[in-house]
Amino acid sequence: MTALLATGGRVLTPSSRDATALAHEDGVILWAGADAPGPALFPGADRLDLEGDWVAPAFAECLSVGLDLESAADAGVVTAHVPASHPLEAVAGRVRAGERVVLDGHEDPARIADALTRVAGEVGGPTVARCTPLLIGMGARIDDETLTGLAAVGTVLLLRPLVDDLEGVDLVRIAGSGVALAASTRKDGSVRPWDTLRALTAVPGGRGLSPRAAFTAVTRGARRAAGARDGTAGTLTPGAAATYARWRTGELAVVAADDAVQRWSTDPRSGVPPMPDLSGPDPVLRALVVDGETTVPPR
Known part of the structure; x- marks a missing residue:
């Protein structure tokens, strides 16, 4: 070519x-x-x-099940697949098998961090990180100790700013902890990438991301959430x-x-x-x- x-x-x-x-x-x-x-x-x-x-x-949408791909493309969005979430009890087995670890972020984040840390103690942190642990959504405030544990094993937090209420969530603190941030552009069956950026930057109290960091979350971050590990996706x-x-x-x-x-x-x-x-x-x-x-x- x-x-x-x-x-x-x-x-x-x-x-x-x-x-x-x-x-x-x-x-x-x-x-x-x-x-x-x-x-x-x-x-x-x-x-x-x-x-x-x-x-x-291009914006990347990793919660792509049921998405109208043509409409997404018309909004400048391409898809990057994330597998369905797994129960917390499956973490150890999936890590040992070298498979992706995808968890519902509405579970207790401290329990998730404990489970990942425990497995890392058995097989090593890099082995866990290669599975790119992913938390989808956010249902509870995450304390600093939990964030440190999640960051240590390469966890990605996939935000859904057009679905979940981010008021009171300190995205600046989370980003500064070393936990990688990704974001979904979906609202029901459609994608709204520019509204996603606005939601990520407009968290009250100065807790929102900069526009550049928000854009990274819906491009490079979303690719990483989907398992890309080359550093350039x-x-x-x-x-x-x-x-x-x-x-x-x-x-x-x-x-x-x-x-x-x-x-x-x-x-x-x-x-x-x-x-x-x-x-x-x-x-x-x-x-x-x-x-x-x-x-x-x-x-």
Whole structure:
């Protein structure tokens, strides 16, 4: 497959805060950076003008059972499967068999942490972490000791911000504990990714995530919740799958914390990648690319 070089956009990538271009071939990201060097780096590539659009990893929905895939794609969402949850009593056996551990987060989180810690003491923490323990939903406040235990074995907490009440949940504290956060974009039978970001950032009392962290939860975090362990899934890093969405949006902004207050800024000196302003209307999907193939054509 001929490489594609897309220029003239605004690209969200760890490779460069100010990237405006990316290239991919055979379904894999090759490069992301400024427009100028692109043609010399990829002289034989097909060319695409992004027309100023924002290009970012596609949203990933891992609670995908019963989801209308076409409608999800039209919202810039791709699916990443998570198996059904298991009873707590099955944890030890599944870890020893090298199988995924998926638990209902509405069980007592302290009991879950104890069970995982106990198994880690028998087979080693890395063995448990390779099973990517996943808690779906959150039904109780998790204390610091429990968070430490969950983080030690590589646990991922999958939030459902459009289903569960996050009021009083300190997402900043959870994220700081080392527990990886993922988030579902589902509301009943549909996906609402931009409302999901708003819910994750709007937890009262300054306990919500930054827009960047919220976006990570519904891209890279969701991929990790589905079992990806390569470190690149859900990003536009060279070597990652070329799965991304192209959005028409207004001016991008950076959110910076000032005590408990979040302030929008367009100052590039902040070093934080700019994001669409969540206080405005939803960005408009222009195209969706999955593994290098355009599944929702340019609009």
